[in-house]
Amino acid sequence: MSRANWKTPFIDKSLLKRLSPNYEKKPTWSRRSTIYPAAVGLRLLIHNGKEMINRKIKPEMVGHKLGEFVPTRKTFVPKKEEEINGTKSSSY
Numbered sequence: 001m002s003r004a005n006w007k008t009p010f011i012d013k014s015l016l017k018r019l020s021p022n023y024e025k026k027p028t029w030s031r032r033s034t035i036y037p038a039a040v041g042l043r044l045l046i047h048n049g050k051e052m053i054n055r056k057i058k059p060e061m062v063g064h065k066l067g068e069f070v071p072t073r074k075t076f077v078p079k080k081e082e083e084i085n086g087t088k089s090s091s092y
Contacts, residue, residue: 009034009063027052031067046070 003010012030019026019038027045040059045052048070055069 011036033066035061035064037062048072
C-alpha cells in the first residue's frame with residue numbers, strides 16, 4: 001500500500017540536512033526515505049545492512065525510496081564442477 005496523497009513524501013531529517021553541497025560524504029541508513037528532486041546528481045552512501053553502497057541519484061529515481069536501489073542480498077552464483085579427463089571429479 002502506498003502513502004496517502006494528502007501527506008508529503010517522507011524524508012529523514014538527517015538526510016535532508018545532508019542534501020546541501022557542504023557535505024562531501026553523505027552516508028545514510030534511512031532506506032525508507034523518498035528521493036527528492038533536490039538530490040539529483042548527488043552521490044549518496046546507502047546502507048544495505050552490512051556495508052555502505054555508493055549510488056549516484058538520477059532523475060528517474062525521484063519519487064522512489066532509497067532502499068529500492070541497494071540490494072540487501074547477494075546474487076546466487078552456482079559452483080562449477082571441475083572436470084578431469086572428461087569425468088567429474090569429486091573431492092573427499
